[in-house]
Amino acid sequence: MASGDSFYVTTPIFYVNDVPHIGHAYTEVAADVLARWHRQAGDDTWLLTGTDEHGQKILRTATANGVTPKEWADRLVESAWKPLLETVDIANDDFIRTTDARHETGVAAFIAQLHNDGHIYEGEYEGYYCVGCEEYKQLDDLMETESGDYAGRLLCKIHALPVEVLKEKNYFFRMSDFQQQLLDLYASQPDFVQPESVRNEIIQFVKQGLEDLSISRSTFDWGVQVPWDPSHVIYVWFDALLNYVTAVGYGDPERRDEFRRRWPATHIVGKDIARFHAVIWPAMLMAAGLPVPHRVFGHGWLLVGGEKMSKSKLTGIAPQQITDVFGSDAFRYYFLRAIPFGNDGSFSWEDLSARYQAELANGFGNLASRVVAMVTRYFDGSVPAPGEYLDADLAIQRTVATAASTADAAIERLAIHEAIAAVWTIVDELNGYLTEQAPWVLAKDPTTAARLGTVLYTASEGLRALAVLLSPVLPKATATLWSALGAESALGDLAAQPLRAAGEWGQLPSGSRVSALAGLFPRIEESGPAAAGAA
């Protein structure tokens, strides 16, 4: 995309019935890396995240804990969900709660418009409902077990818990009217739903025929009231999906320009909720005459022991268990590098530890400290001027230029793992370059002083490019490196470096003053909690 274009990216809004696990943090980190990349590239970026607070699931949890749902939500937002953002270093621009007045007003305005325009009618819903998913279920979505506590009952395939049978008067959204328009959308905008596996599943699902959707409930009152019938509250998903537009001004006449500037968005969601985002949501927007999202990306699941990790199955791991030992940068790097974005991935402490040691500590961290230490030792802390460039130096320049453009193109396709892998070619090439050029040997011979300067300039300038290109993924380590390189005083803030120009050679001025750089990724004590976790 061209610099200055709008890039609005969202995470799902999280249910506040429980505390976050690393699956939730994974979605946050992916969206944050995309946002940081685009922000640093000069795009008009906005990252939205938040919490989903209405519906039966939250109501029941609050009741079981003896508090009102609003009290419960307030408590969880402050004690768990906002702190998650700190834990994994998310630079969000906004945080929306579905209990915010700005959201509730927008939701009421939206549903009123659909009602006035004839997209909503009154009917009766009779069927299954999973409170865990907050979703109306078809028989296909259910399974039966023959043994255990739930023998003979119909269970939700996702939660393995019994579904409820509902029979109530509801309002319905004429979603079936949009079947053809949705199929046309998937055909004309092939990257609307990604990755391919999720896209195929969505198209299959819509081709089978769409039913109208029940969008209100009348047996409890924790939600946004239906404006023309206060005995109903709006179905929690219909309410929740609207956060993406209410947050940027939909429904507020004074924020029309802001809405036009931001919308449509790129939605990053787990593949389990892709249907809501790629079917129901665009149908709602079509009914309201609003533009559909730019893209919906359904990422894979983090698995533990081969199953989707979840709190209810007691396989949940708190993000802090990882960041307390390895730090937030390593968390961000590990999940986005190790798992091709879109695939499922198994988490293991051993794998995390191995990659931390090999790639972050030995690969990148050591490279940075060695180069800074040599500039300190051989050039009194002042980045030398390069002399004549030889083939080996030019090869590094080409690697940097290629890595920068390949990574940008990969981010554009939401292939975050490919972007990181592309940038990592610089780490690997520079390590090989140092081994071959052996600056510590050049330093022993006064006749190779000029060559030593070229080699260490090449290495320092390579690190400059690495700091810029890795800052969306490793914001803390790259900030430390940036100031150790003396780049802060020479070039200004790391965040202000134009990311799409990161591959242009020769930006770090000779004469920049380097300062001591302790290990960017310190050794992890074997006896720490990681070892305990691995046991």
Ligand code: MSP
């Ligand atoms: N509240 C809804 C989303 C509404 S968006 C308008 C919801 N919330 S959630 O808290 O249950 O899940 C939020 C996100 O976390 C989903 O994208 C879900 O896929 C993701 N994950 C939950 N468990 C996960 C894993 N084990 N692995 C990866 N992501 C997982 O759904």
